[in-house]
Amino acid sequence: MLGKMEDERPIFIQLAELLEDGILSGAYPEEEQTPSITEISIAYKINPATALKGINLLVDAGLLYKKRGLGMFVAQGGRDRLARRRHEQFYRDYILPLLEEAERLGVTREELILWIKRGKQTDEY
Secondary structure: OOOOOOOOOOHHHHHHHHHHHHHHHOOOOOOOEOOOHHHHHHHHOOOHHHHHHHHHHHHHOOOEEEEOOOEEEEOOOHHHHHHHHHHHHHHHHHHHHHHHHHHHHOOOHHHHHHHHHHOOOOOOO
């Protein structure tokens, strides 16, 4: 099992995101089985219905599918779909607000690029 759930958000959403992270990282490759509802509910000490609700979010998104009698599997092309969705979400949630704040502060795009390239090399700016 990957990660921990320590957030204020609903558990089923956190579970879905943990499984998405596993798909993106390659821990759950395409066409490979994911942990069962029972395994998830035991590992995270959650109600199986809550685990199922999180899994169903990924089924509805086309990232997982069920093989009758065998369990849940990562869908072919699921990782790419997920990566595209997360790229769009990253842009919307982080980049657009960053650009808006930079504009309010008078920070140029060139400065932003320099800061990004510099990364965590220093705490100073």
